[in-house]
Amino acid sequence: MKTAVTNLKTIVTGDWRQPFANGDTIVMDGGKITAVGTADAKALETCDVVIDAAGAVAIPGLIDSHVHITFGDYTPRQKTVGFLESYTHGGVTTSITASEVHVPGRPKDPEGVKALAVAALKSFQGWRPGGMRVHAGSIILEPGLTEADFDDLKSKGVWLAKAGFGAFPTPYDYKPMIAWAKARGMVTTVHTGGSSIPGSSGIWSEHILALDPDVSFHVNGGPIAMPDEGFPRLVNESKVALQVCTAGNLRTTLWLSKLVREADQFDRFLIATDTPTGSGIMPLGMMYTITHLASLAGLPVEWAIAAATGNNARVYGLNSGFMAPGKDADVVVIDACSGGSKDDALSALANGDVAAVSAVITDGVPRFVGRSRNTPEGIRRVRVARSNVIQDFSAAAH
Known part of the structure; x- marks a missing residue:
């Protein structure tokens, strides 16, 4: 057409x-x-x-780089059908999975998490709810995965890897797997902030600096923010992309936008929603964060739009944005x-x-x-x- x-x-x-x-x-x-x-x-x-x-x-169509995809246009956390199609009515044209962690009864063994990522990836390759492009299928890093597993995942098209919900004793134990994923060109993401589900642990700036992922997920809290002293450290001591989310802490969102501008690091500043979660379904979530930044943080509105479009596209290697x-x-x-x-x-x-x-x-x-x-x-x-x-x-x- x-x-x-x-x-x-x-x-x-x-x-x-x-x-x-x-x-x-x-x-x-x-x-x-x-x-x-x-x-x-x-x-x-x-x-x-x-x-x-x-x-x-x-x-450009908004790119939400933190959406809790499962299978189909359905969110079990809110028991709602059609949320992705509804997000297109908020201007979101691309969604990127935050891993399929909310799939009921999700597997946690190596073969299970690999199968989950591959199935999610393939289920959206030929289907666009409401016209939205959905990048699904992020491997949830769990104990027992081997370097060969990442070769297998890469061969099947999986290009996202998520740390923060695995059964590791400490967050530092993710480091080898993040390195394996990055070596294969996968985009690596790490939960940041307080624990969001039972069994997970808080991940703070010292963990992100040691792990060196591509993206610090909901660095402003998902929904609980890390201690304040961590924000300047991540801005000034790393090159990690810093994703703020609507469902996180607004005060630290506004502060971080100031820190990245002062450090001339705005390319690393990403906007997403971290929904659907306990915070709900937010079709206008991207729009809300854009207007919060423009009206409360003094960020030029065109820069806020870029953080929701072009900045996401650069970090994730997309042809949109x-x-x-x-x-x-x-x-x-x-x-x-x-x-x-x-x-x-x-x-x-x-x-x-x-x-x-x-x-x-x-x-x-x-x-x-x-x-x-x-x-x-x-x-x-x-x-x-x-x-x-x-x-x-x-x-x-x-």
Whole structure:
């Protein structure tokens, strides 16, 4: 499908160093972005769908890098079906598993955790709930795994490894397995903060510094934060990516955003939700953390968006997260909410308001146009101006 979004007021790139693109049009074809900025009339005539943004704002689709995937679009923690599809109505176009730790009765032996990771990976490879791309299948590091097991996992396509829920005497015992996973190009992640489930232990800065993973998961607490003295240490003594989550400690989220800017380490700052958990299902979780950072921490809103898009993409090696030719065609159109005090999406987010999600496009396919069922409607009428596709792109109203 060839799709275009025209009449945009602002295009946010997902790159905090160059956060805005010139122009008012985005063209997508074959699941990739082909043009950002301008397009002539002839190029638009060949599109299957043309969306008139009516002066709204386009951002890359949000990447939630901490979602508790199980099997299917179901969360056993909240006993709810359809949460992933609902997250697309909050502008989330990609979810990355935090390991399938919430699968009821999950296995804990080496063969079992390997099978769980492979099954989860494969179950989402051909299925996109609500159009969302789901990266599932993270091996949960448990005693008994061998270096050969990581070769086996790599050969089957598993590229994520999670430490923090295994039956090890101390967190330091994860170190050899994290090294094995990193040596095979896997992205390694470690639970950070207080214990979140029975049987797990608190993991603090001294553990992260010793383990040297790629990502410190919910460094602001999942949901309990580590001692304050650990935050400057992780920023200044490591190169680990520092992921803050909506379901964590807000005070340390805001503080960490200040620390990484002062240290010129903003590339390492990632936004995620750490949901669904006991904190619930949060379709607007990514949006809330963006607006918390913009309105309370003084972070430029376009930087906060980059932490939820391009920064995640860089750390996880994804082809999405940026508004640029050749990148995956995952685009979200946002606006100020009707009845609010601001007249554009970026000003609204900086003011502490969520933005209206007026259209979501994933893989170049419009998933809905006009109004999200999870946000108020926007002040502008974003609409399908022309379509050769027999499909109603409007979403069910709430």
